[in-house]
Amino acid sequence: MDPINLLVAIILFISISANWGGARKGLKTSITRVIDKPDTFLQRTPPNISAISLIIIIIGIFGIGTLSNQNESWVQIVRIIGLGMFAVFSWLQVVAYKSLGNSYAPDIVILKDHKLFTGGVYKFIRHPQYISQVISDLGAGLALMSYLVVPIVLLLEIPLFIMRASLEERMLEKHFQNEYVEYKKRSGFIFPFIG
Numbered sequence: 001m002d003p004i005n006l007l008v009a010i011i012l013f014i015s016i017s018a019n020w021g022g023a024r025k026g027l028k029t030s031i032t033r034v035i036d037k038p039d040t041f042l043q044r045t046p047p048n049i050s051a052i053s054l055i056i057i058i059i060g061i062f063g064i065g066t067l068s069n070q071n072e073s074w075v076q077i078v079r080i081i082g083l084g085m086f087a088v089f090s091w092l093q094v095v096a097y098k099s100l101g102n103s104y105a106p107d108i109v110i111l112k113d114h115k116l117f118t119g120g121v122y123k124f125i126r127h128p129q130y131i132s133q134v135i136s137d138l139g140a141g142l143a144l145m146s147y148l149v150v151p152i153v154l155l156l157e158i159p160l161f162i163m164r165a166s167l168e169e170r171m172l173e174k175h176f177q178n179e180y181v182e183y184k185k186r187s188g189f190i191f192p193f194i195g
């Protein structure tokens with residue numbers, strides 16, 4: 001197996017293992033009393049698109065849906081940059097979700113005892129999980145030279161996660177009011193210092 005593909009597989013396995021607690025928490029959230037949970041396609045569509053990306057990344061590890069001219073030097077540089085993006089942003093996504101503690105939910109919800117977390121990476125970015133998901137998927141697509149993953153990320157994931165984050169912003173501002181407005185002034189939407 002190609003060494004970069006092997007590293008993608010290892011990082012993917014570690015990332016899935018680290019995120020397993022969040023996936024299990026999804027069931028708990030669905031049976032927990034919530035204050036607000038909008039009925040919208042943004043609850044399931046962005047995560048489902050990410051799941052499709054994950055499946056395509058897994059088959060890309062085995063060379064399916066990838067470009068064949070991977071031995072050229074410029075392609076190797078792109079692949080290494082993609083591998084770095086995948087590793088860093090997979091880790092950042094895990095850190096972001098774990099730092100939310102009991103306020104984490106895989107759905108767009110306001111929980112009964114919801115707390116606004118503004119520390120760690122959330123001090124700089126209000127939606128680090130979404131940007132991390134997009135950049136890690138894009139990085140994996142580049143590392144594998146997948147002609148299937150990269151378009152899905154660029155054409156579907158980015159706009160859907162921006163829409164999802166915008167809906168979440170409105171809900172959090174409605175629930176936390178001035179506290180959230182002040183937090184927005186000190187942090188970026190999905191990039192530090194922007195938005």
